[in-house]
Amino acid sequence: MKIKDILKENNVKLIELSSILNISRPTLNSYIDEFEKEGKISNKEYDSFFKKILKKLMLAGKSYLEI
Numbered sequence: 001m002k003i004k005d006i007l008k009e010n011n012v013k014l015i016e017l018s019s020i021l022n023i024s025r026p027t028l029n030s031y032i033d034e035f036e037k038e039g040k041i042s043n044k045e046y047d048s049f050f051k052k053i054l055k056k057l058m059l060a061g062k063s064y065l066e067i
Contacts, residue, residue, distance in 0.1 A: 003032050003054060021046070 007017065018028040023046075031050070034041045041047045 002036055003050065006054065021049070 004014070007014065014025050014028055018025040021028065023031075031041050031043065031046055035047070035050045041050065
């Protein structure tokens, strides 16, 4: 499942997530695209975040904001 689909299902907007992560929305988009293509991103901090959020959202069905 794609990250944007998971966020949409959990009613989390990209602009909200980018604000929480303190990065621009275009940067977030590029990280998401890179992660979905390669299964990882070059920024280790955000790579870890994407792996954790993807796993938690898929397994627990929780909203990002609850994690």
